[in-house]
Structures are given as structure tokens and as C-alpha cells.
Amino acid sequence: MRAARPRWNACCALLDPFAVGDTAGAGGSTSTGRYGEEPPRRHQLLVGAASASDLGVRQQPRAATADNGQRSRLWQPADDSGPDRPRASFRAGFGPHALAVTDMILAYTDTVLSGDRAYLTDWQVEVNHSIKETGLSFNTDAVLAVPTKTSEVRLFELDNGTMSQARLAKEVWDYERYAGHRVWGGARGPHGSTYPFWQRHRYTRSERFPRLHVVLAGMEEHLLNNRRQALTADARGITIAMWVNTLPRLQRGEPWYEIGVDDPYRRRERYPEPAGR
Structure with missing residues (x-):
């Protein structure tokens, strides 16, 4: 069974002009979205928006988030052989x-x-x-x-x-x-x-x-x-x-x-x- 793509990778694929490349580790982890010594860039906030549960603050489960690297319910493969693609509702709204x-x-x-x-x-x-x-x-x-x-x-x-x-x-x-x-x-x-x-x-x-x-x-x-x-x-x-x-x-x-x-x-x-x- 083909492994699910990391959430941050999918978000960057959707918003290609702001993609940051291979900046995360092999485990697919991403920034918590907190401000450090350097001001955050726009793509960092976008990744935070796609995975709000990573921020470490009280958060109710949302359909757009997933735990333990599992695929979000908003992300479904178009078919068994093709790459993962966001549903039309994600592209048009979120x-x-x-x-x-x-x-x-x-x-x-x-x-x-x-x-x-x-x-x-x-x-x-x-x-x-x-x-x-x-x-x-x-x-x-x-x-x-x-x-x-x-x-x-x-x-x-x-x-x-x-x-x-x-x-x-x-x-x-x-x-x-x-x-x-x-x-x-x-x-x-x-x-x-x-x-x-x-x-x-x-x-x-x-x-x-x-x-x-x-x-x-x-x-x-x-x-x-x-x-x-x-x-x-x-x-x-x-x-x-x-x-x-x-x-x-x-x-x-x-x-x-x-x-x-x-x-x-x-x-x-x-x-x-x-x-x-």
C-alpha cells in the first residue's frame, strides 16, 4: 500500500509559488508556526494553517487536520494509481x-x-x-x-x-x-x-x-x-x-x-x- 504524503508537502504542492522545498526531515515534520528569532514567511503560516493541530494549543479536531502523519480526510487520491490531489472543495474554498x-x-x-x-x-x-x-x-x-x-x-x-x-x-x-x-x-x-x-x-x-x-x-x-x-x-x-x-x-x-x-x-x-x- 502506497504511503500517504506528508501534510506540509501536500500544502506546498497546492501553493507552489510559496513552496519551500525539502526543508523538513524525513519524517515529514514541519514548523510549529511559532515565531523564533527570524520573522515567519508567508509559506510558514500557510503550513501552519493546513496543520493547526501542530501548534501545541488547545484545538478541536478538524477535518483538515490529521494526527500521527495519517492522511487528512480532505485529501483523497484521484484513483488507485494517480498522485494524491486535493478535492475540488479544497482548491476552491480552503x-x-x-x-x-x-x-x-x-x-x-x-x-x-x-x-x-x-x-x-x-x-x-x-x-x-x-x-x-x-x-x-x-x-x-x-x-x-x-x-x-x-x-x-x-x-x-x-x-x-x-x-x-x-x-x-x-x-x-x-x-x-x-x-x-x-x-x-x-x-x-x-x-x-x-x-x-x-x-x-x-x-x-x-x-x-x-x-x-x-x-x-x-x-x-x-x-x-x-x-x-x-x-x-x-x-x-x-x-x-x-x-x-x-x-x-x-x-x-x-x-x-x-x-x-x-x-x-x-x-x-x-x-x-x-x-x-
């Missing part, structure tokens, strides 16, 4: 989106962080946020670990011009629903006290819910500005910190638009307390 996410991360670190990537301690892509009790589940395109006094990470959603305006609005409101869910404190907590689910089980070192950054790409700039204005109207009244920008503006270092402010008190009024024990 590839362009991964490129745009990479451009977003690089633009953010080059402009907002002023190129000082020492502040960026880690990152993770395609991060699942879910609450079993309510059935809420969504994936965040990128989570950058930039620790501050009140928050340990920053959340990033990128629309590459493929989502409808209604779907984009639903995604940003899902973040508020996630932030508003509360749970009982448990055996160690004070009797009768509830806590935000995210603070108890996800971002335990954060005092405030992480800021959401929405980046719009994949269209002419005047169309991106129209989508930004529509999203501003759709997100009116949201109770999480939310900034929006277009990818061209971000790459030029232009400021973000603040369209949401973190308000835990109003958020708590909006979402009911969990049922008593």
Missing part, C-alpha cells in the same frame, strides 16, 4: 481563504504590532468555540496570543467575499452569545455564584472577553467599504469589543473602526442565568 488569513496575520503583525513580533507568543487557526448545553458552535479563523493586562488573546474573523451579509452578521452575534453564556462555579466556587463560560473553561487568564477583529477581503475596495458599513448597522448594540477593517486598509496601516464595546453588565441582562442546581 486555499484562497488560507491565503487571505495569512495576509491578515502578517498585515496585523507588521502594522498594529509595528513589526515587533515578540508580543505575539503563539497563534492558532480554525479554532472551534462551542457550548454543548446550547448547541452553539462556530470556528474562529485565527486566535493570536498577544497577552495584555485584561486579555490573553485576540480573535480574528475573515470574510473573503464569500459570505452573505446575513451570515456574516450571524457569525459576529454568535460571539456575543458565546460570551453571554454563564455556568455555575462548581465545587470550589461560592454557593449560588455563576461565571462566564468562556472565563471558566476557555480563556481563564482573561478578565474581559477577547476583542473580536473582523477583516473584510476578496472584493474591490469600494465594495468592502459597503460591507463594512452594512456590518456596522447589523452589529449595532452588540456587547462585545469588536473592531472591523478591510484587508487593504490593514495592510496600509490605517486605523480600525470600533463598532462594538465590551459591556459585561448589559450582556448579563441580555442572557438568562443558568437553571439552579
Whole structure:
């Protein structure tokens, strides 16, 4: 039986202009995606996007990842004799989106962080946020670990011009629903006290819910500005910190638009307390 190709090799084959050649060992291992002494190149982030589970941070299993070098479910041979080829859904969807996410991360670190990537301690892509009790589940395109006094990470959603305006609005409101869910404190907590689910089980070192950054790409700039204005109207009244920008503006270092402010008190009024024990 023919051995499966390493995941990073397949990703580089798909994105040939950014392929790095035979830089990994015989075992097919790849960079963890963390910043070292040298700034990461675009292809390094792309490999990280294709194998997010290698980043060493909490990660829900995804169809696009595989453990122990096994073939990802997104990769299937065209036939028993031909070479492995990505399915059409991968070529049409994941590839362009991964490129745009990479451009977003690089633009953010080059402009907002002023190129000082020492502040960026880690990152993770395609991060699942879910609450079993309510059935809420969504994936965040990128989570950058930039620790501050009140928050340990920053959340990033990128629309590459493929989502409808209604779907984009639903995604940003899902973040508020996630932030508003509360749970009982448990055996160690004070009797009768509830806590935000995210603070108890996800971002335990954060005092405030992480800021959401929405980046719009994949269209002419005047169309991106129209989508930004529509999203501003759709997100009116949201109770999480939310900034929006277009990818061209971000790459030029232009400021973000603040369209949401973190308000835990109003958020708590909006979402009911969990049922008593």
C-alpha cells in the first residue's frame, strides 16, 4: 500500500509559488508556526494553517487536520494509481481563504504590532468555540496570543467575499452569545455564584472577553467599504469589543473602526442565568 504524503508537502504542492522545498526531515515534520528569532514567511503560516493541530494549543479536531502523519480526510487520491490531489472543495474554498488569513496575520503583525513580533507568543487557526448545553458552535479563523493586562488573546474573523451579509452578521452575534453564556462555579466556587463560560473553561487568564477583529477581503475596495458599513448597522448594540477593517486598509496601516464595546453588565441582562442546581 502506497504511503500517504506528508501534510506540509501536500500544502506546498497546492501553493507552489510559496513552496519551500525539502526543508523538513524525513519524517515529514514541519514548523510549529511559532515565531523564533527570524520573522515567519508567508509559506510558514500557510503550513501552519493546513496543520493547526501542530501548534501545541488547545484545538478541536478538524477535518483538515490529521494526527500521527495519517492522511487528512480532505485529501483523497484521484484513483488507485494517480498522485494524491486535493478535492475540488479544497482548491476552491480552503486555499484562497488560507491565503487571505495569512495576509491578515502578517498585515496585523507588521502594522498594529509595528513589526515587533515578540508580543505575539503563539497563534492558532480554525479554532472551534462551542457550548454543548446550547448547541452553539462556530470556528474562529485565527486566535493570536498577544497577552495584555485584561486579555490573553485576540480573535480574528475573515470574510473573503464569500459570505452573505446575513451570515456574516450571524457569525459576529454568535460571539456575543458565546460570551453571554454563564455556568455555575462548581465545587470550589461560592454557593449560588455563576461565571462566564468562556472565563471558566476557555480563556481563564482573561478578565474581559477577547476583542473580536473582523477583516473584510476578496472584493474591490469600494465594495468592502459597503460591507463594512452594512456590518456596522447589523452589529449595532452588540456587547462585545469588536473592531472591523478591510484587508487593504490593514495592510496600509490605517486605523480600525470600533463598532462594538465590551459591556459585561448589559450582556448579563441580555442572557438568562443558568437553571439552579
